Amino acid sequence: MVKSLLDTLSYFILSVFVTTDAIAEELETPSFPVPWQMNLQNPATPVAERLIEFHNFLLVIIIIISLIVLGLLIWCAIRYNSKANPIPSKNTHNTLIEVLWTVIPIIILLIIAVPSYRLLYFMDRIEDPELTVKVVGNQWYWTYEFPDYEIEFDSLPIPDNEIDITKGQHRLFEVDTPLILPINTDIRILFTSNDVLHAWTVPAFGVKLDTVPGRINETWTHITRKGKFYGQCSELCGINHSAMPIVVHAVSKEDFEKWRQNQTALNIIDTQGKPSRLALISKE
Numbered sequence: 001m002v003k004s005l006l007d008t009l010s011y012f013i014l015s016v017f018v019t020t021d022a023i024a025e026e027l028e029t030p031s032f033p034v035p036w037q038m039n040l041q042n043p044a045t046p047v048a049e050r051l052i053e054f055h056n057f058l059l060v061i062i063i064i065i066s067l068i069v070l071g072l073l074i075w076c077a078i079r080y081n082s083k084a085n086p087i088p089s090k091n092t093h094n095t096l097i098e099v100l101w102t103v104i105p106i107i108i109l110l111i112i113a114v115p116s117y118r119l120l121y122f123m124d125r126i127e128d129p130e131l132t133v134k135v136v137g138n139q140w141y142w143t144y145e146f147p148d149y150e151i152e153f154d155s156l157p158i159p160d161n162e163i164d165i166t167k168g169q170h171r172l173f174e175v176d177t178p179l180i181l182p183i184n185t186d187i188r189i190l191f192t193s194n195d196v197l198h199a200w201t202v203p204a205f206g207v208k209l210d211t212v213p214g215r216i217n218e219t220w221t222h223i224t225r226k227g228k229f230y231g232q233c234s235e236l237c238g239i240n241h242s243a244m245p246i247v248v249h250a251v252s253k254e255d256f257e258k259w260r261q262n263q264t265a266l267n268i269i270d271t272q273g274k275p276s277r278l279a280l281i282s283k284e
């Protein structure tokens with residue numbers, strides 16, 4: 001008993017120190033969940049910033065409603081229990097209260113709906129994108145295309161036995177060929193699928209959209225800082241659903257240009273040591 005208590009305590013103390021370290025480390029690339037994380041990932045796009053603001057706003061409303069309901073419950077339990085109130089009222093209607101409990105929720109819903117729809121339309125699409133990326137879901141990996149530059153490559157997960165934790169790699173989260181995107185650029189993202197529904201999700205970008213076979217979905221992003229951003233497929237898509245991670249390297253516009261013009265020089269090879277489809281296609 002005492003031992004298990006001590007174990008729990010030491011684990012807790014240890015985790016506090018480890019967490020502090022982990023957070024300090026992750027601040028460089030804060031797009032990864034860390035132990036004991038309380039809040040959403042640090043936003044890296046205007047959409048993610050607004051989503052977090054909206055989330056915080058909703059949290060305030062939810063807390064106020066929950067406290068009022070809790071207060072009413074406690075008040076009823078104390079004031080109207082059979083001892084405190086032996087002869088209950090026989091009232092079945094109260095017009096004022098009925099109007100209030102209809103009108104107040106409508107007002108609350110309107111207060112939520114207005115910023116919600118504004119955000120939905122903000123997230124929807126962008127005029128005059130500077131770059132287009134097409135994301136194609138496959139069972140069970142992603143294909144990325146840059147239609148403007150005729151670049152296309154697969155992004156396959158790195159198997160567990162090849163993950164090197166000492167290099168900061170995360171199990172089930174690394175891919176052989178990450179998606180490279182420039183920062184400070186209006187990027188249109190198109191989504192489709194070759195087989196079943198998948199969902200391309202990168203929390204730090206505030207992007208989560210289904211890839212649907214035979215149909216194109218669209219959104220946009222504008223990454224505001226460099227970094228390595230992680231995501232996962234978020235639509236149950238089959239047996240290896242958990243093994244289709246997303247890695248995006250956000251680089252400067254210049255680095256993106258260099259990468260685009262000279263992919264083979266960057267030594268993009270897949271986990272088997274063969275040139276990836278990107279490297280093969282890049283030299284036309």
Ligand SMILES: [Cu+2]
Pocket residue numbers: 137197198199233234235236237241244
């Ligand atoms: Cu999937």
